[in-house]
Amino acid sequence: MKIATWFSEVKNDLPASIVVFFVALPLCLGIAxxxxxxxxxxxxxGIVGGIVVGMFSGSQLGVSGPAAGLAVIVLTAIGTLGSFQAFLLAVVMAGVIQFLLGYFKAGFIAYFVPSSVIKGMLTGIGLLIVLKQIPHALGYDFDYQGSESFVQADGSNTFSALADAWALLTPGALLIAAVSMLILVLWDTTLSKKHRAFELLQGPIVVVLVGILFNWLFxxxxxxxxxADNQIVQLPVAHSVGDLIGQFTTPDFSQISNIEVYKVAVVMxxxxSLETLLCVEATDKLDPLKRVTPTNQELKAQGIGNLLSGLIGGLPITQVIVRSSANITFGAKTKLSAILHGIWLLLSAVTIAGLLNMIPLASLAxxxxxxxxxLAKPSLFAHMYKLGWEQFAPFIATVVAILLTDLLTGIAIGLVVGVFYTLHHSYRNSHYMKETTTTEDGREVHHIVLAEEISFFNKASILKxxxxxxxxxxxxxxxxNCKSIAYDVVEYIRDYPLHAKLKNIEVETIKFIQPKY
Known part of the structure; x- marks a missing residue:
């Protein structure tokens, strides 16, 4: 997309970018x-993910930044490498590797994830967002913003945190959350349909302003x-240009010969890359215009982003579904929204950090x-169920697994269930039987027509x-009709007449050509 066309939907992208900025800010801090x-x-x-990745990416609605899925890897890597500066060198190298993956066209991996699993991912993330944000809405803020894991460091989990939140709720946070939800519901169902002004001024922006007002009144x-301090945004405040510059860090290039740096870089x-490609697929599903993101270009953009982020002291970056879905939900149309959200992050860190530290987490929750x-409307569950078990089973398995583990593990479990149903489908569709006839001498004739593609997984059904x-x-x-027959099946068909003689079965093959292995 040409730069000139980025501004074609500015009336939609500008307010959406502000909402994404408010959502992204506490997530960036929490994941760090x-x-x-x-x-x-x-x-x-967050700044690099918005501005740099946004400019190079082919995704129109995807938003990149630090990801919760990498938090444990980052925590472990910093300890293993001994310093944050050495870790930054690994981030730079990871960016180079990602760029090369895009160059060598590894992005095709994204196209092998079934639609049912992607929908399950979106629904699971939606439920996870709700469950993880309820404690923040009630004022119980032990779990960091952006957490995706079921089990937390203190041994608690997603569901026990809900019980703790009710026991330790803060009335002030609950009041802000209740008023905020009321504003959002009214804005979504009534006000936005009353006047054009309510479409331009997004409800979440009003929620943030009301939250700041409540905090000031408190x-x-x-x-x-x-x-409490942990119930509001806590952006580091730079009191001078020197303070701001001092918050940027450079990699320790003296660790270039450290093999552990390379190991961390490869893992990251x-x-x-996997998390980005999955989010790209999910974001494209949510896009009202159903645009398709070039995955290889996305890997290159992420590689450039991580290279720069590592060079100036940032965490590793991926495309993130929470920010991307917020971007779509609140009306973004082009990549300008993602770029602007990065600009707002940069400007806020330089100018209004003190004001942003008045925002209650309950408002953002x-x-x-x-x-x-x-993302997780009840109607979606009913729709997927109507499509049959081949679609519903991978979908629901992905949803449950994401809630009880984390994003990547949940996707892996959903894929396993999806593959099982694919193999089962393949098993059932390896052949069909023509109507049984009878020969002149009274023999029953069973005519078996094999499918075009016969794989190893079809052997059992043909044997049966x-x-x-x-x-x-x-x-x-x-x-x-066969274009390809797996060797195991070829071998069985070749040997079957010997076995059939024991039952006095006459065997005839049509166009059965044994390949030379």
Whole structure:
């Protein structure tokens, strides 16, 4: 897309970018905190993911930044390598590897994920967002913003955190969350349809402003409530240009010969690429215009982003479904929204960090709960069930697995279930039987027509149908339609006449050509 066309939908992209900015800011900080990295490194990754990856990416609605799926890898890697600067060198190398993966066209991997699993991923993420944000809405904020794992470091899990949240709820946070949800619902169902102004001014922006107002009223004793420090945004404040520059860090290039750096780089490149490709597929599913993102270009863009992020002190970057879905939910049309959100992150860190630190996490939790609900509407479950078990089983397996493990593990489990149904489908469709006839001498004729592609997985079904042919019959194995037959099946058909003689079965083959192996 040409730069001139980026501004064709600015009336939609501008308000959406502000919403994504408010969603991304606490996620950047939370993931940095969980990664054991400087808080500002998460903001740097958000800035680079928005501006740099946004410019080079072919995705129109995808938003990139630091990802929760890499938090444990980052935490472990910093400890293994001994310093954050050495870890940054691994991020740079991971970016180079990702760029090469795109150059060598490894992006085709994304096309092998079934639609049912992608829909399950989106629904699972939606439910996960809701479950993870309820504690923040109630004021219980032990779990970091952006967490995706079921089990937390303290031994608690997603569901026990909900019980703890009710036991430890903060009235002030609950009040802000309740008012915020009311505003969002009214905006979505009524106000946005009343006047054009309500479409331009997004409900989440109003929610953030109302949240800041409530926090100010709390702090000045006008309302008899309060919020703790961990219940509001905590962006590092730079009091001077020197302070700001001091928050950027450069890699330790003296570690270039350290083999551990290369190991970490490879792991990060693989995990980040997989998570990006999955999110690309999911984002394309959500796109109202159903545009298709060039996956190889996306890997190159992510590689450039990680290379730059590592060079200036940022966390590793992937495309992130939470931010991307928020971008789509609140009306973005082109990549301008993602780029602008990165610009807002940069400008906020330089100018209004103090004001942003007035935003209650309960306000942002309400916004994310709305995003989660739209991803996991009950009607989707009914729709997938109507499509049959071949679609519903991988879908529901992915949803449950994501809730009980994490994103990548959940996708892997969904894929396993999907492959099982694919193999079962292949098993059932290896052949068909023509109507049984009778020869002049009274033999039953069983005419078996094999499918075009016969793989190893079809062996069992073909063996089964041949084994039940009754004695004193005739069987015709018709390979006229076959373009490819697996060696195991060829071998069985070749040897079958010997076995058939024991039951006095006459065997005839049509166009059965034994390949030379």
């Amino acid at each position: 905190l969980a990664s054991g990295a400087p808080l500002f490194s998460g903001v740097i990754a 702090q000045n004793g006008i309302l008899n409530f309060s919020l 490149a693989i995990v980040a 309400a916004i994310l709960i709305m995003v989660g609900y739209k 149908v041949l084994e039940v042919i009754p004695g004193n019959a005739k069987v015709i194995i018709d390979c006229s």
